[in-house]
Amino acid sequence: MDMTLKFTESHEWVRDNGDGTVTIGISDHAQGLLGDVVFVDLPDVEDEVEAGESFSLVESVKAASDIYAPVTGEIVEINEELEDSPELINEEPYETGWIAKVKLSDASELDGLKTAEDYLNSIEDE
Numbered sequence: 001m002d003m004t005l006k007f008t009e010s011h012e013w014v015r016d017n018g019d020g021t022v023t024i025g026i027s028d029h030a031q032g033l034l035g036d037v038v039f040v041d042l043p044d045v046e047d048e049v050e051a052g053e054s055f056s057l058v059e060s061v062k063a064a065s066d067i068y069a070p071v072t073g074e075i076v077e078i079n080e081e082l083e084d085s086p087e088l089i090n091e092e093p094y095e096t097g098w099i100a101k102v103k104l105s106d107a108s109e110l111d112g113l114k115t116a117e118d119y120l121n122s123i124e125d126e
Contacts, residue, residue, distance in 0.1 A: 001116060002094060002116070005094065005116050006110055006113035006115065007070075007115075007116065008114070009114075011029055012069075013026065013027050013094065014110065014113060017101070020103055021101050021104065022070075022071060022101065022104060024069070024070060024099055024101070024102060026089060026093060026097075028093045028094070029123045030093075034058060034062060034063060035060045036060055037060050037089045038060060038086055039058075040058050040099065041058075041059075042082060043056055043078060045076065045078060047074070048075075049069035049071075049073060049074070049102060051072045051109055052069065054067065055068070055075075058099075059086075069102070070113055071105075071106075071110065072106060073103045073104045074105075075101070077100065077101040078099070078100050079098050079099055079100065081096065082097070082099065
């Protein structure tokens with residue numbers, strides 16, 4: 001796992017792309033809890049997202065789970081590969097299994113997210 005990633009309590013990860021955008025996905029832990037992902041309801045490009053609000057839905061053989069925006073901003077890209085291959089979330093949650101890219105409204109929101117180390121410590125306790 002990339003230790004520069006940031007995480008939310010609800011198991012989303014954020015990668016700072018260094019250009020005012022971030023890539024968002026769900027953690028390996030989250031995909032493991034969900035089981036085999038069968039469908040991803042992607043947001044639309046140009047959608048505005050609010051930190052803490054649901055912006056996507058991942059359905060697995062076990063359950064459907066809302067995906068919450070870790071940051072506020074505008075969707076600038078979605079991972080269309082997930083439409084045909086939702087299992088990428090299971091196979092490579094931090095690489096090809098990303099969900100969306102967001103142009104940040106407020107980069108300081110990243111400071112409020114958990115470090116990879118803090119996140120790993122928090123899930124060890126579960």
